Structure formats: C-alpha cells, structure tokens
Amino acid sequence: xxxxxxxxxxxxxxxxxxxxxxxxxxxxxxxxxxxxxxxxxxxxxxxxxxxxxxxxxxxxxxxxxxxxxxxxxxxxxxxxxxxxxxxxxxxxxxxxxxxxxxxxxxxxxxxxxxxxxxxxxxxxxxxxxxxxxxxxxxxxxxxxxxxxxxxxxxxxxxxxxxxxxxxxxxxxxxxxxxxxxxxxxxxxxxxxxxxxxxxxxxxxxxxxxxxxxxxxxxxxxxxxxxxxxxxxxxxxxxxxxxxxxxxxxxxxxxxxxxxxxx
Numbered sequence: 001x002x003x004x005x006x007x008x009x010x011x012x013x014x015x016x017x018x019x020x021x022x023x024x025x026x027x028x029x030x031x032x033x034x035x036x037x038x039x040x041x042x043x044x045x046x047x048x049x050x051x052x053x054x055x056x057x058x059x060x061x062x063x064x065x066x067x068x069x070x071x072x073x074x075x076x077x078x079x080x081x082x083x084x085x086x087x088x089x090x091x092x093x094x095x096x097x098x099x100x101x102x103x104x105x106x107x108x109x110x111x112x113x114x115x116x117x118x119x120x121x122x123x124x125x126x127x128x129x130x131x132x133x134x135x136x137x138x139x140x141x142x143x144x145x146x147x148x149x150x151x152x153x154x155x156x157x158x159x160x161x162x163x164x165x166x167x168x169x170x171x172x173x174x175x176x177x178x179x180x181x182x183x184x185x186x187x188x189x190x191x192x193x194x195x196x197x198x199x200x201x202x203x204x205x206x207x208x209x210x211x212x213x214x215x216x217x218x219x220x221x222x223x224x225x226x227x228x229x230x231x232x233x234x235x236x237x238x239x240x241x242x243x244x245x246x247x248x249x250x251x252x253x254x255x256x257x258x259x260x261x262x
Contacts, residue, residue: 038207041204042145045147045207046150046195047210049177052229056161059125070095117154120157150208186214192224207227209229210228226246
C-alpha cells in the first residue's frame with residue numbers, strides 16, 4: 001500500500017490511502033476526523049439515490065433519456081419551449097424543469113414527468129450498484145440509525161430498485177422523491193423535510209449523503225449536515241464549489257468506521 005497527499009495538501013492526517021493498483025480507498029480532501037464526526041452524530045441518514053446508492057443510467061444513458069424527452073416534445077410541435085442549450089443538455093431533469101418553468105403544473109408537464117418515470121423504471125434493470133452501498137445501508141440500519149431516500153428521481157423507481165436488492169426494508173419504505181409539483185425538486189429541501197417529519201428526526205441529528213450541488217444546497221436549506229460523495233474529480237469540484245466541506249471518493253471508509261463503532 002502506498003500513500004499520496006490529498007490534492008496540494010501536506011502529508012499527514014489528511015493523507016489519502018491508495019492500494020497498489022491505484023484504487024482509491026480513502027477520503028477526498030475531507031479529513032477522516034470530519035467524516036467520523038458526521039457519521040458519529042447521525043441518527044437519521046438521508047441518501048440521494050442516483051449516485052450514492054447506484055448509477056441508475058449505467059446501462060441506459062441519461063443523455064439518451066434527455067434526447068427522448070426532447071424528441072417527444074418536438075413530435076408534439078413544442079420544440080420552441082426549450083433553448084438550444086436545454087435541447088442539448090445530457091440531464092433529463094434539466095429538460096423537465098425547463099418545461100415546468102414555462103407551463104407549471106400543467107398536463108404537459110405531467111405527461112413529460114410520467115415519460116421520464118417510465119425511462120427510469122426501464123433503467124433499473126441495468127443500474128449499477130455503487131461500491132459498498134448495499135453493505136453500508138445494511139450496517140447503518142443494524143447499528144440503529146433510521147434511513148430514508150431523498151431524491152429528484154421518481155419514488156417508484158427507487159422502490160423498484162431497492163426492492164430488487166432486498167434493501168427496501170432497511171428504509172421502512174421512507175422514500176421521498178419527485179412529486180407532481182416539480183418546483184419542490186432539489187435544491188428545494190422539500191423531500192428532505194418530508195423524510196425527517198416522517199421519521200421524527202431533527203436536522204442536527206441527521207446526515208444527508210449526496211453527489212450533486214443540488215443535494216448540498218437542499219441540505220443546507222434544511223439545516224442538515226452534508227457529506228458529499230464524488231466518484232470523480234469533476235463531481236468533487238462541483239461539490240466543493242457548492243460549499244461541501246466533507247467529501248469522500250468511496251463509501252468504504254464510512255462502512256469501516258461504522259463497523260468499528262458497532
């Protein structure tokens with residue numbers, strides 16, 4: 001096993017452990033102490049879905065889904081609803097939000113949202129579990145924490161995925177996702193607040209794990225401590241820019257700390 005410093009930081013407590021095959025197993029510029037503090041204080045843990053739990057579109061490209069939504073709109077003579085940037089954006093949520101901004105809570109938005117949900121459900125079969133996510137979820141539940149999912153994906157998609165991996169019981173069906181009111185999607189903290197109300201949790205006793213700036217902002221607006229998960233440098237940069245103080249590049253160190261605590 002070899003060591004390399006985190007970014008441009010000095011060698012010392014914030015050193016990242018790297019295995020001989022260069023697989024990262026430690027922290028990304030977070031410092032073990034900060035992550036340990038977040039984990040130790042958390043009695044209620046909220047997971048984003050696509051990222052920390054799985055890569056939903058691992059075998060069913062999100063870019064293709066976005067293009068499908070754009071094609072559907074164009075087929076209905078609605079091309080002008082989107083800007084050139086929105087038409088070319090690889091995130092289907094960008095397309096959905098753009099239409100909602102121009103026709104809020106309309107039948108058009110409801111149809112487009114259902115089309116996206118069907119594409120998400122189709123993607124479940126080829127979704128790739130995030131490394132260490134399954135044992136982390138089971139271990140966190142085993143040590144007595146209450147778990148929930150707070151996501152911009154359809155709750156039907158999340159429940160389908162979790163059910164297929166025998167993980168739904170770990171969450172006691174506490175899955176809070178996209179609703180018919182798309183204004184409540186993250187960074188609005190609505191799904192986080194719904195999760196805490198249902199579990200009887202206080203923000204200070206909770207932790208949100210997410211991989212996107214919208215997750216970080218929603219957690220901040222809800223008063224919930226945030227732990228970023230960044231599977232690449234681009235995501236880390238975006239999370240840092242959004243204000244995330246603690247970021248990990250793997251769920252493994254969280255799992256190790258939980259097992260040591262248990």
